[in-house]
Structure formats: structure tokens, C-alpha cells
Amino acid sequence: MTTFQDESGGHPVLDPSLPPLRIPTFDDVLAARARISGAAHKTPVLTSRTADARVGASLFFKAENLQRGGAFKFRGAYNAIAALEAGVRQNGVVAYSSGNHAQAVAYAARLQGVSATIVMPKDAPEIKIAATKGYGAEIVFYDRYTENRAEISHRLAAQQRAALIPPYDHPDVIAGQGTAALELIEEVGAIDMLVVPLGGGGLLAGCALAARATAPACTIVGVEPEAGNDGQQSLRKGEVVRIPVPKSIADGALTTHLGAHNFPILKDKVDDIVTVSDAQLLETVRFFAERMKLVVEPTGCLAAAAVMHGTVACAGKRVGIVLSGGNVDLKVLAALLGER
Template sequence: MLSEDDVLAARDRVADVARHTPLDHSYSFSAMTDAAVHLKLENTQRTGAFKIRGAANRIRTLTDAEQAAGVVTASAGNHAQGVALAASRSGVDATVVMPEYAPYSKVTATRSYGATVVLHGEDYNDAQARAHEIERESDRVYVHAFDDEDVMAGQGTIGLEILDDLPSVETIVVAIGGGGLIAGIATAVKARKPDVRVVGVQAEGAPSAARALEQGSVCELDGVDTIADGIATRSVGERTFPYIQDRVDEVVTVSDDEIALAVTLLLERAKTLVEPAGAVPVAALLEERFDVDPDEVVVPLLSGGNIDMNLLTTVILRGLADQGRYLKIRMTLPDRPGSLRQVTDVIADERANIYAIEHDRTSGDIAMNDTEIEVDMQTRGEEHVEGLLSRLREKGYDVEVLV
């Protein structure tokens, strides 16, 4: 199996391509969790994610003939960019297959690094099937996003950096999609410091590793549904799973709402932009999905920062709503002068700030002499929201909370 020596060799191969990313002691998250939290900022890595490490290591282990033939891969985005840049730096031609609905920013970035991009299928598994067809048709080498020991070894260099920079670390928290990242990190960490705990985190809508651990073997989910597109895989890797079984201490899951809150808090408190897949370790820590002792030294790995700007807007609003700082409601009013003023007077008295109001007189769900309104507003916490809703309902309004 993969060993520490493999990870050490990978560190030498990728040293001129991958940055040694910083650890940031977060006073805010330490105060929130009663732990000593140090954020591993892999979102500041070249291409904006950890994937450059594994991709570079794999490409640099190819023979001259394999490099001449070129490589092909499938990816939801971050591995695509890693392969594209690593191949370009090694003078290797690369073709990348991405899902049709991959974030536009990731597709554009992958092309900018010099790869040919093919859009195919609804998710990673569909893209992977097409990439294997290209592999057979053109005799290219397939660079797997996670299920490859050279790729795992490259990702494991993150573990070496954490141990070198923070010898007192007690727990490292890592997102799991296909499992290559956590397999490599756990290999490096457990070889040097077996007592350091490695915790894996998945989205509730894509719990492939958690499900596999429950039944003791790799299984394929019927589908995935999560905002964390970087870890939205239907199955954990056949090669990565034994490492997860043997070297990962615990695997937990978090909801999309919890992920959105973590993204928002990282942006607001840590001043760092993280994509949903990169924020799941912080979400699990904040939601106490695993036990943490007071002052325990914990390192959540922020594995990537490549979030689509349209998605970021939605994520921030969801995160603010979860804190009671954003509220969207729907109400039905009599369609006569003064009705709206009565509602806005209540909102003003409660010191909420209205962002937008939308009228709809055409809905078939309301009476002909009524109008339906939706109100977006800024609020000041959960108690403020409850107080505002209570005042509106006391006035006789039937209020539906949308967000």
C-alpha cells in the first residue's frame, strides 16, 4: 500500500509546481468551538485548490512515450485545472471532460491553462465514462481524479506540511469526495504521528464513503444532490476505500445549509473565500459532528476556493438566513390602497431593512381582489426574526417564510 516514502518522493516532484500553503490560527473559529483552530489555506494553492499536487505527481511519473501520447481526465472542475496546469508545465497535451453543468468559471480556467475541454453528462460519473472512451480512442493516459496511488501521494504532501508547520496538531479534518485527498493525508500523518486523528467529512447529499463504511464495501449511490460540487461523487474509489477503512478515524456528514453557513463565516470572519467542498470541514467542526476537547489543536483543511460567483450569492444568502440576518417572506393582502403601507410600518417599527418587495396579482392561488407580496429584508438575528414574524401574525397576516 501507499507509504510515507511515496509521499516524500511526491513532495520532491511537485515542489516547483505546488505552493507550500499557510496555516492560519483563527481566533474567531477557536472562540466558536473552544478549540485551537488552525485553517490550512489550500484555497490559496495554484489553480485555487489542492488538485495540482496529485496531478503533477502523476504526470511526472509517466514514461516519455506516455507523455508524448498525452493525458485525459474527468473532473467537476478543480482536478481539471490541476491536470491542465501540471500537463502544461511538463509539456504534455491534455484533454479534460467536465460535466455539462460544471461551473462556468472552472471551465474557463481549465481552458486558460491550455487543456482541451469536452463537456459531457450530468455529473462526474458521466464525464468519467466519456473520458475513458477518449482514452481508448486516442491511446492517452487516463489521470484519475482520486483513485490512483500517485495522485494520492501528491495530495498527501499537504499532511507533511501540516506536521512540519504545526507539530502540536491533534486532529486534521478533511473533505471526502472520491477519497484521494484523505487517503494521501492519512498515509503521511499516521506514518509519522499515529495518534493524530484524521476525520473525514462528506455532504449529506453525497455520502458515498459514509455509506461504504456502513456496509463494508464500495457502493454506488443512485445520485448526488449537494452544493458541494467538488465532492459530489456517486462512489468512493476502489483504491482509496481501503485507506479510509485503515487510516481514517471517523467519517461524518453535514447538510447544505450547514455548508452555506461555513462558507459565509469563513468569508466574514477569516476573510477567505472557500468553495462549498472546501468548507465542509469547518461546517462539521461548528456543528459538533465529532467530539473536540477544550483547546484541542484542530486543523480543518480548506481544500479549494473555486466557487462560481452566481452560486456564491445564493450561498451567502442561505448562510445569512441561517443566522437570522436575512429573511424572505410571502403574504397575501387585500388589493386596496394602504394595505402595503400597513405591512411596511410593522417592518419599520421592528427595525428590519427592506431589500425588495414583489407584487403578484395574477396568481391563481389568491382571490381576485387580493395581491400576493414577497418581501426580502435584512434582519439582526434569530430573536429579531421571531419578534418580527410574531408582530405580523398578531396583525392577522398569514406569513410564509421562504428563506
């Protein structure tokens, strides 16, 4: 059986419904690519001479903000649902998320004819709530500071006999996310460094699996918001560190701890985890809007902000950067772009 603890910092919950821990491998990433082929977009890899000149490196931006559902999360959600046995799929799926995973599961479920219930925080961005509803999912709201979303989700899954698809602590979700780095490296060739946003760890773990198999010598770096550096602490301590719910404009990375399925991968394959400030994220959001005509949400800018502000030293290198999402409310984006 598996135990877990979530944002509220409450007691661990014993979960008899999940299978024994299964750490995904690169073979799982390849299997995920086959499952999502034709469903997920093969997003473009973009370049900017201005960005290259600024850091003195060759930067390759994997534009997952242009993915279906507006974020990389569609990859893992679609793969996890597609991997379910038919008897399980007929009872639907339950997921919990602050937004991008919610939208991804709702959208992927609709495409595969599966019902979806999503547990979302009351303060999730309006655009993400609206999109999740628009994809046909039922939404159950909770207070991220006083309630435990995992407990709520497991209760609902048990009541509905549905499959639970967590946002990052799931082997098929991790494998699906890894297809982003696989596509990036296959398109641009060998890279010296791969820089990836880090929230719960699903994207970074999946990308690390792909990168170690296809560009084994590259340096792999995860990037968190300064206020939520549980991943950085965990990597340096060698065990999962839990923190209070952080507050940052990177709303997609407000997790309190890494997952049981992804931490062993991060510990084995990731070279470093660094942090960036909200001010650096704001400047990076503005750069993409003004210079590259891209809408990238603050969370999606984590990796780029670390590179473009010198937190990650990459002069003279070929650097792959994952832009993880672009789901930001237009009113919020206008406010962000207006700040100086």
C-alpha cells in the same frame, strides 16, 4: 485488469489499460513532495481566535484554496503527470472532473509541456470550465446523469494513446494530495485530530497516509455532504457502497463511490466519516468570507463545517482542518453570502 463503474450507475467497465492495483504508502507521499517541490505552493496554515473560541479548541486551517489552480487537486495532478514515463507523456493526458481536478490537470500539464483533454459535466460551474479552457486543455462535455464519464475518458485515452489520470482513484494522485497534511503537521507540530473533506477519497486517503506516519495518535475524520454519504456507508459496512448521483452545493464532492486505490487506506487508517448539511456549508462559507477574508467554496468548507457546527467533538484539542478549495463563481458566491 481493473474494472470500474461511474456516476451513471451503468455496468462495470473492463479496463485493460490500467496497471494492476497499487496501493500508495507514506513513501509515495514523500516521493510526491520531492516531485512537486517548486511547482506547488506550500500553502499557509491560518488560525482564527473567533473560530477557536466558538469550538473551544485550537484550529489550524490548511488553506488549499490558495493553492495553484485554486485547490489541493494541483498536488496530485502535477505529481501524477511528473511520474509518467517520457514515452507516455508525449501522447498527453486525459482526465475527468467536475472542475477542480480538471483545472489542476490542465494547469499541471501546461507547466510540464503535456497536452490535456478533460471530460467535464455540462453543468460544471462556469468559473471552472473557463479556467480549464484558459489553461489550454481541450474539453469534452457529458451529462452526469445519463452518461458515464469513465467510459468516455477511457475511449478518448485509447484513441489518443494518452495516460488517463482519474480525479481520485490513482496512486500518484493520492500520494500528491497527501503532501497537504504532511506540510500542515510539519508546520504546526503534533495534532490531536485531522479533519478532511471527502468526495472520491483521494485527499482523505493521502492525508491519512501522511498523518498516520507523522502524528500516529491523531484521530482522522472525513467529512461528506449529507446527500452523498457513500464514504460513511462504506466505512461502516467495510466495503465500497455505491449511491445515485447526489445533489448538493458541494459540487466537488458529488461522487457515487470511493476508489479501489483509496478505500483500503480509508478502511485501515480513518477513524470516522461524518456528514454536514448544505445549510451548514453556507454558514461556513459566510464565516470565512466575513471573519477571515477568505474565499472558500462549499466543498472546501466540508471539514470546517463539521468542526464549527459540533458534528466533530474537538473541545480542548489541537485540530488540523483542510480547506480544500476556493473555486466558486463570484455570482454564486454573492448569492451564497446573501442567503440568511
